[in-house]
Amino acid sequence: MRKGAATREAIVGRALEQAVALGLEGLSLGPLADSLELSKSGLFAHFKSKEALQLAVLEEAIERFRLRVIEPSLAQARGRPRMEALVRRWFDWVEGEPDMRGCIFAVTAQEFDDRPPGAVRNRLVESQSAWHDTLARVAADLPRGGPAPADYCRQLVFELVGVSLAFQQQAQLFRAANARVRAEEAISRLLDDAEEAL
Secondary structure, three states: OOOOHHHHHHHHHHHHHHHHOOOOOOHHHHHHHHHHHHOOOHHHHOOOOOHHHHHHHHHHHHHHHOOOOOOOHHHOOOOOOHHHHHHHHHHHHHHHHHOOOOOOHHHHHHHHHHOOOHHHHHHHHHHHHHHHHHHHHOOOOOOOOOOOHHHHHHHHHHHHHHHHHHHHHHHHHHOOOOOHHHHHHHHHHHHHHOOOOO
């Protein structure tokens, strides 16, 4: 990897770590440059604006999520095994690494949910819509009696996302030791019901 590309990758990686804790709006080019032992002008050589950095961070998160959560899970058998793999890896993502705990998408959604359309908000909406579409396609194969109707799948996705947000709040805000156990129990009940839906 060329030095410029390696530097850019390091900037985006560090910014992603910070964004999980501070949000995309909390990113500041000066402190970010200091943390990487770069000059502010050196950082600006890679990202001409805060929005450009925010978009790069969001794209990095989307790519990591695809590689860590979506692709390995879609390799599982259709139906419940595939959905369970998606949810398990999704929860692993929320738990994160010791220096990056939480879900950048949940954090960013709270920041940008009431903003007017713009590059960052639009990309976030696009990425999360695609994730919900993936969950809905997998949900269609859950009922033992045949493919689930689209409206049923969308309702199930709504409830799955609700459990994930509750899990993040319990794990992050309340530091509840049993947060994942409770979330997995809620998911298990939803999937039990889905298998008998038709």
